[in-house]
Structures are given as structure tokens and as C-alpha cells.
Amino acid sequence: MIVVTGATGNVGRPLVELLAAAGEKVTAVSRRPADGLPAGVTHRQGDLADVGGLAGLFEGAEAVYLLVAGLGDELDPRAIVTAAVAAGVRRIVFQSSQLVGTRTGSVSHDVLRAFETAVRGSGLDWTVLRPGGFASNAFLWAEQVRSARTVAAPFGDVALPVVDPVDIAGVAAEVLRDPAAHAGRTYVLTGPVAVSPREQVRALAGVVGAPVAFVALSASEARSQLARFLPEEVVDGMLSVMGEPSAEEQRVSSDVERVLGRTPRPFAAWAERNAPAFT
Numbered sequence: 001m002i003v004v005t006g007a008t009g010n011v012g013r014p015l016v017e018l019l020a021a022a023g024e025k026v027t028a029v030s031r032r033p034a035d036g037l038p039a040g041v042t043h044r045q046g047d048l049a050d051v052g053g054l055a056g057l058f059e060g061a062e063a064v065y066l067l068v069a070g071l072g073d074e075l076d077p078r079a080i081v082t083a084a085v086a087a088g089v090r091r092i093v094f095q096s097s098q099l100v101g102t103r104t105g106s107v108s109h110d111v112l113r114a115f116e117t118a119v120r121g122s123g124l125d126w127t128v129l130r131p132g133g134f135a136s137n138a139f140l141w142a143e144q145v146r147s148a149r150t151v152a153a154p155f156g157d158v159a160l161p162v163v164d165p166v167d168i169a170g171v172a173a174e175v176l177r178d179p180a181a182h183a184g185r186t187y188v189l190t191g192p193v194a195v196s197p198r199e200q201v202r203a204l205a206g207v208v209g210a211p212v213a214f215v216a217l218s219a220s221e222a223r224s225q226l227a228r229f230l231p232e233e234v235v236d237g238m239l240s241v242m243g244e245p246s247a248e249e250q251r252v253s254s255d256v257e258r259v260l261g262r263t264p265r266p267f268a269a270w271a272e273r274n275a276p277a278f279t
């Protein structure tokens with residue numbers, strides 16, 4: 001049986017669907033009740049921050065897809081990985097971030113870095129996935145597009161190869177189902193081409209069938225907006241990646257294609273699939 005944590009989010013939901021469709025026995029974990037899971041999938045309600053409840057979340061699992069949400073700073077990486085080992089788990093796939101590799105001094109990625117260390121030192125067969133920015137971050141614009149056919153964002157012409165969460169899920173499913181081919185590997189997951197915020201907005205205009213204006217925010221305007229709901233050091237880190245990405249962060253990785261045998265999906269495909277959120 002495979003336990004998927006974060007099972008109702010951008011990556012977890014399509015991952016659960018892919019594994020179930022492939023005939024795997026799947027247990028989906030989230031804090032809130034989950035609706036719309038495929039038939040035959042078991043749901044366990046639990047909080048990864050509740051160390052006492054971890055054994056119950058991993059019980060009976062042969063493999064775990066470990067996805068932690070947000071900053072994860074309420075979580076204890078070693079306790080979580082130790083609980084998986086104690087429950088008899090043999091394989092673990094951890095969803096990290098490309099920035100753990102490219103921004104080695106970034107405080108906001110300390111928790112993901114600690115998870116990577118715990119997973120690699122666990123004695124289990126492990127694989128680490130390091131996705132770049134998600135196409136689904138464009139959900140942040142959905143309300144503006146619906147109500148005002150406008151997107152206000154900084155760094156309109158700075159392109160990054162955003163990855164479709166469904167491709168992360170596809171790689172995760174493949175890695176979970178063919179561990180011999182992927183144990184001990186770290187994969188960087190990106191989309192097929194770097195795409196700027198302005199180009200993403202153009203794609204969204206295409207799916208809503210109406211012009212969507214791009215309003216350029218200055219870095220300081222963007223900082224004040226983001227600082228309303230994120231800690232200062234996280235905001236600075238985000239703006240630095242969005243405004244001054246390194247050559248490595250702008251580069252398309254071949255790892256999605258290596259694992260899936262096809263090119264990653266473009267941002268336009270994500271926009272098409274998620275059109276109802278923008279119309």
C-alpha cells in the first residue's frame with residue numbers, strides 16, 4: 001500500500017488518481033476530510049505536526065509519498081521519517097523544491113532541506129523530487145482575472161520554466177511504481193520552456209476568451225502585498241527568484257522527459273485545464 005500525504009492538493013490529488021488508476025492500493029492523508037477521491041482509495045485524516053499520530057498515518061504502508069505544505073516549520077522532519085521507518089515503510093519519495101539546491105543560504109527552505117537530509121539518511125530506498133515554480137501559482141490571479149480581467153504582478157518579462165503539478169504527480173507515480181529505476185536519485189522538475197508572467201497572462205486571456213490586462217507592479221509594491229500573508233524572509237526569497245533567477249533556475253530540466261518519456265506539459269495546457277477558475 002502507498003501512503004500519499006498532502007493528498008488533496010495540487011500534486012497529491014492527481015497523484016492519488018494516477019496510482020489508483022494503475023491499480024495500486026492507496027491511502028490518502030490530509031488534515032481535513034477529503035471528497036472526490038477515486039473509488040477504492042482509503043482516506044486517513046491526520047496532521048503531520050501531531051507526532052503522536054504519525055504511526056497511525058503510516059501503518060501498513062510499503063511506500064510513502066511525503067509532501068509537506070506551506071513552510072513546514074511546524075513539522076519535525078526526523079520524527080516523521082523515523083515514524084515511517086518504524087511503521088515498516090521500505091521506500092520514500094520526498095517532494096522538495098529546486099530552490100533547496102539553487103538557494104543554499106535560503107532560510108525559508110531550511111525545513112525542506114532538513115527533510116531531504118532525514119530522507120537520505122533513513123536507510124530506506126529514497127528518491128527526492130525538486131520541482132521549480134508551479135504553474136498552479138497562477139491561481140493567485142484567478143480572482144483578479146474573473147472580476148476585473150486584470151493581473152497585477154511584478155517582473156512581467158522574467159521567464160521561468162514553471163511546471164504543471166500533474167507532471168510532478170506523473171513523475172511521482174512512475175517513481176513509486178518502479179523503485180529500482182529511481183532509488184537514490186534526485187530529479188529537478190520543470191516545464192518545457194521558460195514562460196514569463198506576461199506570457200502566462202496571455203495564455204489565460206486565450207482560455208477566458210477575452211483580453212486580460214497585465215499591470216506591472218514594482219518590486220516594493222509586490223513586497224507590501226506579499227508581506228500581508230507571508231514572513232519577510234520568505235517574501236524576499238520569492239521576489240529574488242521571481243526577479244533575478246539564476247541561470248540554473250531558468251534552465252529547462254530534462255528529468256520529466258527522462259522519467260515519463262515525453263516532454264513536460266506547457267503552461268497553456270495547465271491554463272486550459274483550469275479555465276473554470278478564471279471564467
Ligand SMILES: NC(=O)c1ccc[n+]([C@@H]2O[C@H](COP(=O)([O-])OP(=O)(O)OC[C@H]3O[C@@H](n4cnc5c(N)ncnc54)[C@H](OP(=O)(O)O)[C@@H]3O)[C@@H](O)[C@H]2O)c1
Binds near residue numbers: 009030032033095
Ligand atoms: N508552489 C510552488 O511553486 C512550489 C515550488 C516548489 C516546491 N513546492 C513545494 O510543494 C509543496 C506544496 O505542494 P502542493 O502545492 O501540492 O500543496 P497544496 O496544494 O498546498 O496542498 C497541501 C496538501 O497538504 C495537506 N496538508 C497541509 N498541511 C498538512 C499537515 N500539517 N498534515 C497533513 N496534511 C497537511 C493539505 O490538506 P489539509 O489542508 O486538509 O491538511 C493538502 O492536501 C510544498 O512543500 C512546497 O514547498 C512548491
